[in-house]
Amino acid sequence: MSDSLDQFIAASRNLPALPAQIGRLLHTLDDPNRSARDFERIVVADPTLSAQLLKLANSVFYSRQEKVVTLSMALVRLGQKTVKSLILTVWTQTLRRFAKREDELALVTRLLTHGTACGVASRLLMRARARGGEEEAFVAGLLHDIGRVALICQMGLNYGMRVLDWAAAEGRDLREAETERNGFDHGQLGARLMRSWNLPPLYAETAERHHDANLSPETDPVLCAVALADKLVTDMGYNVVPEAPRMCRDDLASHFKIDELPEFRENCREETERMLQALSSL
């Protein structure tokens, strides 16, 4: 795998990258010596990003409450972790620029929607569990299939035709199909990219392992929330093609007490649609 993945990355000219400015912002938010004002100063240097962040913050979290009018106010009201989620959400939307044709754009957009829905569902699952980790789960869900987005950026519609359609026609597991076609799967590519972007190890690990059958919610709660959310949002129609069912799905469903959350799907759909609407108007 490593060789073919290395070769693919070395030969690729269109793989997504995390812009240095986004990395700097995430780093600033983590730095206890930097203030909300410091953060604001960096963001306002990019008027587009500032406007997008404020718009998203207001649309998603403050639709019926007092508006946040500055980024330092958003940071105080929403907290550092939520602002990080917003920054990464805005950035993922910029990946649509990689699409060279209408049909590629449709595929990238559906995958980004899958990530957004998975982030929302993962956060709801962790919230119901009431032991923290909600925003980490959102970001892990948002980015879990970033390797699939990267494959489209690089392969264009060949990813659809040579991998997705072929897997669907043959009844093959998606990761198996990717490995047979490319020598590696989307989880491995996503993990490699996130490591190269210096994102926290949890996100690379989630990308790499979210299809594993033997995940334990006690040791890997965020990873398990994402694995379950991935399946739930796929069942709700937020995916490109159905991926392989997880063998441990029932265990995960009972751990997160999904049957005791009768409004989970409605809440998940409502929150996802609200977020998508805000994103579409950025």
Ligand SMILES: [Fe+2]
């Ligand atoms: Fe996946």
Ligand SMILES: [Fe+2]
């Ligand atoms: Fe997925």
